[in-house]
Amino acid sequence: MNKNGKLDVYEDVKQPIEARVNDVLQQMTIEEKAGMMFINGAKVNEDGSIEDKPATGLFAFVPNALELMRQKKMNHFNLWMIPSVPSLANWYNAMQHFAEDSTRLGIPITIASDPRNHFSNNIFAMTAASFSQWCEPLGLAAIGDEKLTQEFADVVRQEYVAVGIRESLHPQIDLATEPRWPRISGTFGEDAALSAKMTKAYILGLQGQKLGVNSVAAMTKHFPGGGPQFEGLDPHFPFQKGQVYPGNNFNYHLIPFEAAFAQHTAAIMPYYGVPMDAAHEHVGFSYNKGIITGLLRNKYHFDGVVCTDWGLVTDAHMGNIVWPARAWGVENLNPEERVQRIIDAGVDQFGGENIPEVVVKLVKEKKISEVRIDSSVKRLLRLKFELGLFDNPYVNETKATAIIGKPAFIQAGEASQRRAITLLKNEAKTLPLKLGSLKIYVRNVDPKIAAQYGTVVNRPEDADIAILRLNTPAYPVKTDIPIASMFHHGDLDFKGVQKDSILQLLNTVPTVVDIYLDRAAVIPDISAKAKALIANFGASDAAVLDVIFGKYKPGGHLPIELPSSMEAVRNQKEDVPYDSKQPLYKFGFGLSY
Template identity: 25%
Template sequence: MTTVESGAIYTDRAAPVEERVADLLARMTREEKLAQLGSVWAFSLMDGGRYSEERAQTVLRHGLGHVTRVAGATNLKAVQVARAANAIQRFLVTRTRLGIPAIVHEEVCSGLMAREATIFPQAIGVASTWEPELNRRLADAVRAQMRAMGSHQGLSPVLDVVRDPRWGRTEETYGEDPYLVARMGVAFVRGLQGDCPAEGVIATAKHFVGYGASEGGLNWAPAHLPPRLLREVYLYPFEAAVREAGLQSVMAGYHELDGIPCHANRELLTEVLRGEWGFTGTVVSDYFAVDDLHSYHRFAEDKRQAAAAALTAGTDVELPATDAYADALARALDAGEVGEGEVDEAVARVLRHKFELGLFENPYVDETAVAVTVNAERHREVALETARRSLVLLKNEGILPLRPAAGTVALIGPNADSARHLLGDYSFAAHVESLLEARERKGLLGQTMTVPDDLEMEESTDGVPTVRDELTARLGDRVRYAHGCDVIDASRDGFGEAVAAAAAADVAVLVLGDRSGLTTRATTGESRDRSSLELPGVQEDLVRAVVATGTPVVAVLVAGRPVGGDFLHEECAAVLMAWLPGQTGARAIAEVLLGEVNPSGKLPISYPRSVGQIPVFYGHKVSGGRSHWHGDYVDSPVSPRYPFGHGLGYAPFVVENVTLDRAEVAAGDSVTVEVTVANTGDRAGEEVVQLYIRDPQASVTRPVLELKSFARVSAGPGRRTAVRFRLPTGQLGFYNRNMDYALETGHIEVHVGFSSDALTLAGTFAITGDAGRPEVRKAYTGTVSVVEVPPATARPR
């Protein structure tokens, strides 16, 4: 039972948080402290799908730091999740000595991973909107749903910069550019954490750091990143999230950097993250990763050494269940390999979160209020708006939008009539499969993970329409459906029906691509890396067979990464990249195909022609193999199939005028770039105006282009929009030969346009000033204003 002394400071909600932390910490035993650094799977506290007091008495007797996935690792509906979370908290508050509640964490890569929760587009699609404010609204919706169910920490955003789409987790990222990743990530953190910690959810940026730069595009493989590249590209989004958005948690990566696994890398977790950036939150382990220092990396001799290495490096909390931070960490303490002070520091950070979240005052949630919050209509509207703007029209030879009188439509392909295939790898439906596979194989990720036999899982795609559903609702019996083939299987048995349907139709819509998840049935997602970017299975052959009928073909790619071979992209009349668009994705696809919505997504990652080009990204160096003697490969261009920032629409926009407000700017000041763009078409549309800079000569070589700002604009037919970018010089610095962030005098080119290879030179300005002046403070972004230009007034006769 809870035994709290009268007048204990930590129970006084009016006392400063630091005093409450210190008071509580001084009262704790070693066992209680270690418990705060650990976690437990929610299903370990369940029996027959219900909370078990008997199991809680064994597992929670000393308290607990985190509960892992009450929603995402059970089969409970939203109200049941809230009820279970309340029961766990009630035990901790009333049945443990000090009454310390737990933090409940959940996966939130594409919304809260829970039955009945809204399933948003996967992150790579969200990045394709180039609209950070939309991502903030998305995260705010996730925050509301999490809080309603009794959750307090979300394992997102993924701030990995990725330039190798072979990597299965490409879909979880915001793409290849550090600035775009930072803007989307900062917005997500602000939306999830909110304005008030007691009403917010802790955001957990991952995977710290360089995880998306893995050797061979393989999950958990080493990342080979020299210090300057690490600082300027891969650390940058995390730094922006900490300094701009007040990020409260970081998850270390599974991989290693220069021989040091990230979970044991004190330079990263303590010296850079805490010492340089002033981060005050918690570092949590990726699942099972503390023991991986021993069992996978062979960096530590045993669990005891693994626990000591992780904790002393700065890893505060072990997820998803206490393993090395239990008896092994206690033995490390006894052996003097870890100091009591280091344990106290980590425990204090966990306790600080709990006080700031308001858990001591409000550990429970209103179970009757869950139904009106989870998957509310306002959240589905955000999902739909995001899905619409995430779709990238890669190619269009005039066939789209499909005209009302287009005749019959052959709808073909493995993703045409599948709700499941619209969802990302951390959707609830996908993780259901992971837990079932873990139970069948008696393990996951090489670790012991006991999933109870009485834990029955269901696919959670009820109410999620398919592309077939949405097109049929609009076109009726003009839609002729044929499955064609499966995503990954080799059977061509459905080819005959597909070819017949295409031959008899006026247009064929092929919905192709991936199946996302973590199991062997998935073709994209965590640990589902590929050595080819062609469509999996026999889908490329299906494309050839349908194109051979002579019927015009529109390819819709529902995928987690750039996919498709030369034939598909060259021979199809239109190609629409839909990514993994979530529960409203099918509607967005149908609307774009039929012209109800103008496509406006832009690629957040360069689209390779083949794996032989990888890595291919726009911000390469001058010497990066793109401008040597012969230029191209012997057998292929060096340019990507579609460049970073590319995306077509039904309304053509042009840049009419670009100006710089000055030719010189003093270090520490800013320059203003004004752009006027016009919609020259006959329908309303949206476009993304992109601003890049180039430093033509510096003391260290610089990328040929660097994205520094962007703005989404909308305009009616014949209308103009003015965009004003304020670019602070603090954005233009880099790490010099001494690895100090510095701004050098010299010239900067400014380019503006609608993709990284369709740019107008705005002009050049010079940065002036004393080269010996104090360091210019780093800036992460400038400001943007968008104003509609009123139509010209007719001159009087």
């Protein structure tokens, strides 16, 4: 690998991992060590080539991995959009060949990804051709079956490994105790015990009992729990107001992480949030030595990789728009001081950044010791060795297309969409509807799909029954940062013309309402007037109609409560689960037929 004509210890598969780690570490320059401490997004060209090519849209702002390897000596990358499975497999193998043939030590690359296997429009659910599409994690919690969650994660593992994705930037195990928070759909809900149960099964499915050549390393997030944001305002953005603990319930949010530690999660990602209680310094968690070294390292004895969330050090420039670095509480520090502060806190890797030269400078100026850098690089190297990347990092490009989107995987994902659907109301046993015998009016449903279940009519007045699909309301925060509009902030109830239109339909014809819960909707008026009400957690039209018409029975139970009013939401304590006054539907509620 280092082209010296002999088998070094780190190149020898028969040697113990620690000996291999120490051998390659002592051969690395400070520039190579620093490069390993950064992971950033990378684009995949349409043809799977690795050279930098002009791109438009979001891709225009995504770095080229080959250039980052050459110029910055980086070897960790995460992927967002990908053109196709064959292109990704080709790109991945070409990148590994470059690492092997054209870098000094031949250190292989590690590829990471946010979730790709959910039927979702959520900003954090990456989409890619052919990956199996399951319900969202909130849906897995609604099902509540550890075996299914482990099966899901095992399918993810197989699909990821097939194209070289060896690190998952998930599971997300924050507790959804503040119902306005935009990231609830990626969680297992608001109950710590349920979340802990799902967490263990999920990590086991990804990693196996022990990390190995067929594992995907889990980067579990967001320590120590990102759910209790003040008014639900997400700390991706400057308008956030900190994490708050009015119920003194900080430790409750650690329970799922304790399950992750018990299952030996490979890595941990802290969140951007600033703890606003008196017990902790008021700086973002990756800057917070009390949280990273005191709590995570010393109390929980976690010795895996700790990687920041994305973009804590440098501002992101997207055309004329500036998205400020999430350096909350340390905005006054310059990038060098921020990097030093994060390393001093006990973090190993910088997400969404590519400035290893700053680490090099800090070491040369003796502001950070090389021994401290070595401790982080050892963890990152160890993970590469445990995953078998030093011995055979390549994928079988032919097999990749056979594994990803395998019919059994697709079917299992579609079944999960149906099984997670939760029946909340069924007045006079309206459901299941009789297949093929009804005139149906549909709104927000594909009429061609609906026509397979009954006769579709164009006016509600002509229908025996209406089927209405809704999404939980959201009201974007006013900001100059365009990506913020993709986060579902704000009140949870329908308002104005939109609400009037819904109620008019419900008053015109008996209506079955299906609502997608990426957060907790406030829908007392809609619930009162609907003949039947179901909730989904990422489901196709066919999945919803299959349940409505009795091909599948609804099997979900709410992993989050549905409050009865926005006043009740505003009176909740952000860090306390299921504490709204007289909820419309309680946590755990679910009917069937």
